[in-house]
Amino acid sequence: MHVPFFSYPRVFTSSERELLEIIRQVGRRGAFIMQEDLRVFEENIAKFTGARFALGVGNATDALELLLSAAGISGGDEVIVCSHTLIATASAVQRLGARAVPVEVGRDSLMDPESAQAAVSSKTKAILPTQLNGRICDMDAIADIATKHGLVIVEDSAQALGATYLGKAAGTFGFGGCISFYPAKSLGSLGDGGVILCNDAQIHEILSMMRDHGRDPLTGEVKMWGRNSRLDNMQAAILNYRLRSFDEHISKRREVARLYHSILKSVKELTLPIGPDDDPERFDVFQNYEIQAGERDALKQYLTDHHIGSIIQWGGKALHQLRHLGFDASLPRTDAFMSRILLLPMNQFLTENEAVYVAQTVKEFYGYE
Numbered sequence: 221m222h223v224p225f226f227s228y229p230r231v232f233t234s235s236e237r238e239l240l241e242i243i244r245q246v247g248r249r250g251a252f253i254m255q256e257d258l259r260v261f262e263e264n265i266a267k268f269t270g271a272r273f274a275l276g277v278g279n280a281t282d283a284l285e286l287l288l289s290a291a292g293i294s295g296g297d298e299v300i301v302c303s304h305t306l307i308a309t310a311s312a313v314q315r316l317g318a319r320a321v322p323v324e325v326g327r328d329s330l331m332d333p334e335s336a337q338a339a340v341s342s343k344t345k346a347i348l349p350t351q352l353n354g355r356i357c358d359m360d361a362i363a364d365i366a367t368k369h370g371l372v373i374v375e376d377s378a379q380a381l382g383a384t385y386l387g388k389a390a391g392t393f394g395f396g397g398c399i400s401f402y403p404a405k406s407l408g409s410l411g412d413g414g415v416i417l418c419n420d421a422q423i424h425e426i427l428s429m430m431r432d433h434g435r436d437p438l439t440g441e442v443k444m445w446g447r448n449s450r451l452d453n454m455q456a457a458i459l460n461y462r463l464r465s466f467d468e469h470i471s472k473r474r475e476v477a478r479l480y481h482s483i484l485k486s487v488k489e490l491t492l493p494i495g496p497d498d499d500p501e502r503f504d505v506f507q508n509y510e511i512q513a514g515e516r517d518a519l520k521q522y523l524t525d526h527h528i529g530s531i532i533q534w535g536g537k538a539l540h541q542l543r544h545l546g547f548d549a550s551l552p553r554t555d556a557f558m559s560r561i562l563l564l565p566m567n568q569f570l571t572e573n574e575a576v577y578v579a580q581t582v583k584e585f586y587g588y589e
């Protein structure tokens with residue numbers, strides 16, 4: 221059996237006929253930029269997440285940069301981020317001339333609120349937690365820190381479309397959040413794409429102008445400096461189609477997580493993510509299945525030898541370990557964590573047989589039956 225970590229062709233081939241038809245229809249209408257499909261998609265995503273507004277942009281990194289900019293983050297400001305995140309979280313901050321301050325991961329593999337609290341300085345303006353792997357971090361503790369120090373909360377919820385905490389969706393807790401439609405994300409487009417989620421009408425209006433050259437969406441009048449970061453109407457049309465099966469895809473991901481959990485929970489060399497049925501306050505969407513593993517590199521090699529794809533997040537380096545970018549924080553807990561993490565295959569295309577094969581092979585590596 222061969223189980224790739226992710227099959228990019230399947231993003232297309234799994235519904236090739238339907239996608240070609242959408243491309244044909246949109247193409248014949250010449251509806252490429254800021255058309256009806258985008259408007260409908262924004263409405264659908266807002267409805268799905270419970271956000272008041274959703275705004276299609278070029279990608280989730282742009283979404284973060286636009287949100288931070290609209291929140292007034294600028295040169296000299298500090299923004300607290302979790303070190304265990306994609307470089308995009310920090311680069312959105314850096315692009316504004318501000319400084320991303322990485323902090324430790326907690327026991328839930330997400331931003332550790334205590335470490336975030338300790339990193340607050342007189343320059344801190346915002347806190348930017350990552351809802352990584354499709355799970356929402358301790359937003360109560362983060363909100364307390366934000367309230368206490370007058371900080372803006374922006375969520376990197378790029379990986380967490382549909383995840384909830386106490387019924388509230390990722391990206392809707394603070395000033396705003398982002399969602400990514402990168403092809404390997406749980407709702408993937410045929411290229412780059414993203415949305416901004418926000419709840420404030422005035423902020424939504426500003427962001428609507430910022431993403432489109434500073435132009436007023438109704439009159440076209442240029443009212444401010446902007447840029448070009450729009451979600452292609454073609455991608456929006458494709459995403460509208462895909463959104464219809466999204467709940468079913470998330471169920472499949474949670475089913476795979478349940479299988480992994482039931483087979484691997486007895487392996488004492490592993491730390492597993494919290495199982496899909498083990499946290500009544502949260503609905504996790506399992507963008508990834510991230511384990512912590514003893515002898516991680518040998519396990520990865522063993523999986524490769526058994527034709528199973530796996531990935532070490534961020535090429536093995538957390539933010540604070542990226543010395544080329546000038547980070548110099550000492551985060552020993554995240555260092556230890558990074559030496560153990562591994563992503564097992566997790567997507568809606570995995571069959572039950574494949575998931576069992578993956579989990580059994582992991583078990584076999586550690587000498588379990």
Ligand SMILES: *Cc1c(COP(=O)(O)O)cnc(C)c1O
Nearest residue numbers: 279280281306308378379400402
């Ligand atoms: C994918 C991702 C992003 C960036 O999304 P793009 O749409 O590729 O810009 C940001 N943060 C995290 C945690 C991601 O996984």
